[in-house]
Amino acid sequence: MYTSYKSSSDDILYRLLTEDVVDEQTIRVHLRKDDRGLYFNDGKRKIDFILVFDEQIETKKSASASEEKIKRWRQKFLKNLEKAGLNTEQEVVENEKKLITFVKLHAPWDVCCAYAENLSIRAPLQVVPDSKDDYQVPVPLDPHSVYFCEAHPNPTSNWSSKLLETLHIPNALEQAVPNTPLDYYTCQFKTSKLERFLGSDNPDTFFEDIHRHRILWEILSTTSYGKKKRAEIGIERLLDEKAFVAAFPLHDGSYKCKSDDISPEKLNKRQVLYKYWARWGCWYKYQPLDHIREYFGEKIGIYFAWLGFYTAWLLPASIVGVLVFLYGLITFNDNIPAQEVCDSGQQYKMCPVCDEDIGCEYWFLSDVCFFVRLSYLFDHPGTVFYSVFVSFWAVTFLEYWKRKNASLAHHWDCLNFEEEEERPRPEYAARAPDLKENPITGINEPYFDPSKRIPRILSGIAAIVIMICLVIIFIIAVIMYRVLISIPLFENAHLRSRASTIASMTAAIVNLIIIMTLGKVYEKLALKLTQWEMHRTQTEFEDQLTFKVFIFQFVNFYSSIIYVAFFKGKFVGYPGHYNRFFGLRSEECNNGGCLIELAQQLGVIMIGKQIINNAQEVIIPKLKGFWHRCQTRLDQKVGHSRWEDDFELIENEGLFQEYLEMILQFGFITIFVAAFPLAPLFALLNNWVEIRLDAHKFVCETRRPVAERAQDIGVWFTILEALAQLAVISNAFLIAFTSEFLPRLIYQYQYQWTLHGYTNFTLAVSPENTLNQTCRYRDFREPDGNHTMFYWKLLAVRLAFVIVFEHVVFGICKMIDIMVPDIPEALEQKIKRERYLAKQALADTDTILMMARRNEGDEEDNIDFNAAPSSQSKASNA
Numbered sequence: 041m042y043t044s045y046k047s048s049s050d051d052i053l054y055r056l057l058t059e060d061v062v063d064e065q066t067i068r069v070h071l072r073k074d075d076r077g078l079y080f081n082d083g084k085r086k087i088d089f090i091l092v093f094d095e096q097i098e099t100k101k102s103a104s105a106s107e108e109k110i111k112r113w114r115q116k117f118l119k120n121l122e123k124a125g126l127n128t129e130q131e132v133v134e135n136e137k138k139l140i141t142f143v144k145l146h147a148p149w150d151v152c153c154a155y156a157e158n159l160s161i162r163a164p165l166q167v168v169p170d171s172k173d174d175y176q177v178p179v180p181l182d183p184h185s186v187y188f189c190e191a192h193p194n195p196t197s198n199w200s201s202k203l204l205e206t207l208h209i210p211n212a213l214e215q216a217v218p219n220t221p222l223d224y225y226t227c228q229f230k231t232s233k234l235e236r237f238l239g240s241d242n243p244d245t246f247f248e249d250i251h252r253h254r255i256l257w258e259i260l261s262t263t264s265y266g267k268k269k270r271a272e273i274g275i276e277r278l279l280d281e282k283a284f285v286a287a288f289p290l291h292d293g294s295y296k297c298k299s300d301d302i303s304p305e306k307l308n309k310r311q312v313l314y315k316y317w318a319r320w321g322c323w324y325k326y327q328p329l330d331h332i333r334e335y336f337g338e339k340i341g342i343y344f345a346w347l348g349f350y351t352a353w354l355l356p357a358s359i360v361g362v363l364v365f366l367y368g369l370i371t372f373n374d375n376i377p378a379q380e381v382c383d384s385g386q387q388y389k390m391c392p393v394c395d396e397d398i399g400c401e402y403w404f405l406s407d408v409c410f411f412v413r414l415s416y417l418f419d420h421p422g423t424v425f426y427s428v429f430v431s432f433w434a435v436t437f438l439e440y441w442k443r444k445n446a447s448l449a450h451h452w453d454c455l456n457f458e459e460e461e462e463r464p465r466p467e468y469a470a471r472a473p474d475l476k477e478n479p480i481t482g483i484n485e486p487y488f489d490p491s492k493r494i495p496r497i498l499s500g501i502a503a504i505v506i507m508i509c510l511v512i513i514f515i516i517a518v519i520m521y522r523v524l525i526s527i528p529l530f531e532n533a534h535l536r537s538r539a540s541t542i543a544s545m546t547a548a549i550v551n552l553i554i555i556m557t558l559g560k561v562y563e564k565l566a567l568k569l570t571q572w573e574m575h576r577t578q579t580e581f582e583d584q585l586t587f588k589v590f591i592f593q594f595v596n597f598y599s600s601i602i603y604v605a606f607f608k609g610k611f612v613g614y615p616g617h618y619n620r621f622f623g624l625r626s627e628e629c630n631n632g633g634c635l636i637e638l639a640q641q642l643g644v645i646m647i648g649k650q651i652i653n654n655a656q657e658v659i660i661p662k663l664k665g666f667w668h669r670c671q672t673r674l675d676q677k678v679g680h681s682r683w684e685d686d687f688e689l690i691e692n693e694g695l696f697q698e699y700l701e702m703i704l705q706f707g708f709i710t711i712f713v714a715a716f717p718l719a720p721l722f723a724l725l726n727n728w729v730e731i732r733l734d735a736h737k738f739v740c741e742t743r744r745p746v747a748e749r750a751q752d753i754g755v756w757f758t759i760l761e762a763l764a765q766l767a768v769i770s771n772a773f774l775i776a777f778t779s780e781f782l783p784r785l786i787y788q789y790q791y792q793w794t795l796h797g798y799t800n801f802t803l804a805v806s807p808e809n810t811l812n813q814t815c816r817y818r819d820f821r822e823p824d825g826n827h828t829m830f831y832w833k834l835l836a837v838r839l840a841f842v843i844v845f846e847h848v849v850f851g852i853c854k855m856i857d858i859m860v861p862d863i864p865e866a867l868e869q870k871i872k873r874e875r876y877l878a879k880q881a882l883a884d885t886d887t888i889l890m891m892a893r894r895n896e897g898d899e900e901d902n903i904d905f906n907a908a909p910s911s912q913s914k915a916s917n918a
Contacts, residue, residue, distance in 0.1 A: 077682025078290060080129050080144060086244075089256040090683045091118075091143040091275070092286040097134075110283045117265035117278060118143065124259050125151040133684065140672065142683045147255055149243040155255040156229045156247065162453040163246070164224035164238040200352065201326075217316045217328040218304035226453050249309075250337045250747035253289040257746045260287065286691070288743040290682050292335070295740055309335050310739060318735040323728055327735075329448070336738065337747025338454045343695050344731070345448055346441065346753050347702065351727040353437045357709070357720040360429055364422040364717045375416045377784075380799040382409035388799075391615055391806055391815040393526065394625055402815055405799075415636040418715055419779050427714040427771035428849060434710050434764040435853040438757075439860040446863045449751040450871060464576050472574070488574045500569040504588060507562050508595050514554050515600050522547040523624050544637050548644035551600050555645065556652060562592050582696075586755055589700065597645065597704055601712055604638045605770075605778055614825050615817065616810030629818075634778050638715040646708045646719060650726040653701055657733045661741045664690045692745040698734060699756050702727075706760060710767035714774040768853075772845040776838040783834055790830075 079086055093114060122128055127146040132139055147155075156163070204211045224238060234240045247255075257275075265283075266272030275287050295314040297307065307315065313335060317328055327348045333341030384406045392400035449455040464472070464486050472486030526543045566588040575581040609629035613619040619626045629637065669688050680688075705726070709719040738745075775781055787798050804821040806814055820831035863871075 077684070078293065080127070080146060085127055085146040087144045087290055087683070088147050088252045089145040089260070089287070089289050090686070091145065091260075091284050092140065092683075092687055093143075093284045094138045094140045096138060110281060113265040113272070113278065113281070114283045117263060117275075117283070120263045120265065121145065121259065124263060126256075126259065131681070131683070135672070140687075142687070144683070145256060147252060147259070151259075152243075152247050152252065152255055153229075153231045153234070155258055156251065157231055159254060159258060160228045161247075161251050161254070162226040163229045163240075164226050166236055166238045213324060213326050215316060215322070215325045217331060218307065218312060219309075219331075220328075221330045221334050223451060248334065249289070249292070250334065253747050254337075254749075256289070286687060286743075288686060288691075289746060291686055291744045293682065294685070313735070313739050318732065318739040320732055323732055327731070330451075333452050336745065337749065338449075338452050339748040339750035340695065340738065340745065341452065342445070342448065342750050342753060343698065344734070345444070347698075347727065347731055347734075349441055349444055350437070350702065350706075351724060351731065353433070353440075354709075354720050354724040354727065357430060357433050358724045361426060361713075361717040361720050364426045365417065367422045368417040368420050371420065372413070372416060375413065375420075376795040377798045378409070378413040378416055380796075381405055381412045384799070388803060389813070389815050391811060391817045393628060394523070396812060402813060405803075405816070411636065418639045418717070419635045419781070421781065423714050423717060423779065424775050424781055426717050427775055428845075430710055430713045430720075431764075431768045431771060431849045432852065432856070434706075434767055435856055436860070438760060438764060439856055439862075441757075442862040443860070443864055445752050454749050454751045455871070468574055468576055488576070493574055496573045500573055500588065503565065503569055504592060507558070507565070507592055511558060511592075511596050511599055514558070515551075515603060518547050518551045518554070518600065519603070519627060520624065521550065523627060544640050545644065548600075548641050549648070551641075552645050552648045555596050555600075556649070559593055559596055562596070563589055566592065583755055586696070589696075590703070590759060593700065593704060594707070597649075598707065598711070601638065601641055601645065604634060604641050605712060605715065605774055608637070609634050610777075614804070614819060614821055615806040615815070617825060635715050635774075635780075638712065638774075638778065642708065642712050642716045642719065643722075646705070646716075647722055650705070650722070654726070654729055654733060657730075657737065661690060661737055665741060686743055689741060689743045692738070692742040694745075699753070702730075703756055703759055703763070707763045707767075710763060711770045712774070713767070714771045714779065765850075768846055768849045772842045772849075775845070776841045782837055782841060786830070786834060786837060 077087070118128060125148060127148060129144040129146075131142045131144070133142070134140070201211055201214065229237065237246070239246050260275040262274065264273045265278060275284065278284050279287060292310045293308040295310045295318070297311055297315070304312075304315075309331065313328070313331055316322060316325070317332070327344055329341060329345050329348075332344050384404070386404050386406070388405035390403050390405055392402055394400040446455065468486060468488065472488045474487045474489070475484050476487035522543045525546065529542055566585060570581060570585045570588060573584065575584055608627050611619050612626045612628050665688070668690055672688060705723050709723050713719055783802065784795060784798065787801060788795060791797070791801070802818060802820070803816040804819045805816060805823050807823060807825050808814075820828045820834065822828055
């Protein structure tokens with residue numbers, strides 16, 4: 041019978057054994073030398089999981105009551121693991137103060153089979169061919185075999201490789217990654233149909249590592265250590281109670297190769313990921329997604345697939361953004377209004393930006409010539425086109441991600457994956473005051489009355505509102521800082537022309553520091569609030585935490601930008617009737633307009649946040665690792681085993697922060713892109729770095745996480761869709777009310793197409809007897825302070841533009857949604873084919889015989905029916 045193998049140390053062993061190269065014991069010894077600590081001491085049973093607990097040496101003889109209780113829990117837990125069928129083995133390591141015990145766990149074949157069926161793990165099928173041309177196989181088939189494996193290509197192709205192949209351009213992004221996992225038709229594992237699954241005759245290699253880890257985690261999570269009525273169940277609660285200090289699956293050996301002469305096919309999975317993915321030298325290569333999924337599981341695989349897909353789609357957005365910026369540079373000298381400002385000399389005396397009685401002086405419009413010219417780079421007709429383009433880009437990106445996600449989910453056997461009935465969270469189980477029967481499982485489990493949760497949720501909402509109010513207070517403080525710092529700057533003749541820019545930049549930096557600080561404080565507060573709300577399952581807990589953190593971070597990061605974009609300079613008033621806030625005049629826009637100040641604010645916050653986050657991802661794991669090694673204090677002179685090396689790594693903290701960082705970035709480059717066309721370029725550069733930082737962290741610096749199943753990026757996709765919709769509305773209002781595009785367009789149509797005289801047209805004259813001198817200010821007002829007719833025409837056009845822009849963009853986006861199916865047609869056929877083969881392979885023998893007899897009966901009926909006319913003709917002839 042033809043069997044498959046996957047690349048790992050076990051697979052190398054199986055391949056060598058089937059080829060009769062060496063005996064099993066020799067290979068096991070060889071593998072243990074290469075990867076110390078992957079096997080039990082017998083060299084045959086592979087370690088599937090590690091539990092770690094420590095005991096103080098000086099207090100071991102006289103332990104307290106709580107320590108004795110924890111010790112009893114631990115002993116009973118380990119005994120129950122053995123009753124569940126697991127093999128255990130212990131290794132003790134002594135340091136200066138502690139005895140650190142490593143408990144090695146291995147799941148035998150029968151245990152794996154039982155739990156694989158319970159967890160609905162999918163396995164590759166051996167199927168009967170419909171015809172000779174109905175299959176493709178990687179190796180010749182055994183002619184005596186009844187079943188064979190139908191392998192099909194991995195869906196690893198992408199639009200860039202197809203484009204380069206069509207253009208006959210060598211693709212520098214591709215790389216030949218060894219031991220690529222094969223893709224097979226699969227179905228849910230059934231022990232009763234074991235012979236129908238590929239490789240079932242070799243128990244050592246049948247289940248992948250991530251499947252074994254998932255099985256072990258299920259056993260660890262459901263094994264009791266005390267009274268079930270008190271919900272004393274599961275490794276997670278034991279970790280909370282400090283009965284164990286760590287629980288993790290082992291990495292597949294060291295990530296460093298001992299020699300450069302080793303054949304790529306002989307590298308372990310971790311070395312393959314490091315060499316072809318986690319190194320900085322691979323920054324421009326495609327990610328080996330199948331290898332990532334095979335090593336870390338579907339949830340982490342989906343994250344890196346989404347991050348890579350998003351980064352690839354940033355490339356066209358960046359190119360168009362750069363072209364739009366270059367268009368501004370090329371037409372820089374053709375900006376007639378800016379030339380009029382620079383050539384005006386002392387023609388336009390401008391009103392003071394603050395009250396005369398506190399020392400603010402009159403100034404001339406020509407003083408800000410440079411900034412008016414510079415503002416054109418961020419406010420020209422190309423930015424309108426780019427806003428429309430990015431709105432379409434965002435929707436199209438999300439639609440094509442659905443297709444990519446569906447292909448990956450099917451390829452990784454998690455399409456239509458539904459989470460099994462989740463157990464209560466350990467903290468919920470520990471704190472829930474009551475027990476109640478679960479209506480689905482019929483098992484008594486901890487229960488917290490939902491009616492008691494409502495006040496807690498309302499308290500959490502109140503905390504969010506309070507923190508948002510705190511953000512607004514800090515924004516007002518930053519505004520007041522900007523106003524107050526502008527006054528002495530304007531009083532200085534040398535700094536007057538750059539006063540607004542200096543005030544805006546320093547205020548943006550102060551705002552960034554406040555934002556990052558408040559973000560860290562609130563994330564810890566949100567975690568405590570969500571824990572206090574007593575959500576039963578981990579999924580409910582994560583969704584509530586995600587909602588709280590994102591809502592706050594949205595306000596935290598975007599509120600100052602929204603203020604500059606839509607409110608600053610809109611409610612200033614006019615000389616003699618200025619609007620005041622805390623005794624200070626409302627802020628006016630920067631010398632070059634609010635759009636250039638918005639670009640400054642956006643650039644400082646977005647780029648500054650990326651630099652800080654990347655620095656944290658480089659420095660913090662190393663500091664945590666150093667501190668953890670200082671606490672464990674394992675003997676560095678003696679060669680460590682695999683479990684000791686992995687124990688010294690820091691714990692994996694999941695993907696929440698990674699997703700949050702990228703989602704906020706997506707908001708920056710879509711919602712406010714009209715003000716900063718280069719935002720996608722900076723996002724692209726950051727993400728190239730981000731992928732390798734995250735890859736290096738997962739492969740080299742953190743313990744191997746338990747493989748989790750996932751079919752998509754979860755609630756984050758809903759947030760992305762909301763941001764894409766919000767981006768259309770935001771860009772419409774930015775172009776209409778913040779940009780100079782519409783005022784210039786109407787002036788061109790109504791007065792002068794070349795824009796000559798536009799500068800004088802936009803400057804109003806201060807009313808008489810309001811200031812010591814007659815001066816000009818930016819607004820469309822009559823000398824008496826009333827708005828001109830042009831202002832009302834402009835307002836009507838602005839509102840009409842918003843309505844038309846939104847309807848056109850939303851309409852075309854809806855057409856894109858309809859025209860691009862969520863699941864590719866080829867994938868639909870593949871899914872149907874897999875379902876058909878699963879029915880065939882898992883059909884009962886009696887059913888198959890019945891169908892065969894029925895087919896034979898149909899054939900006999902057809903023969904009799906065809907023979908009847910001949911018999912009649914013969915009878916008539918007689």
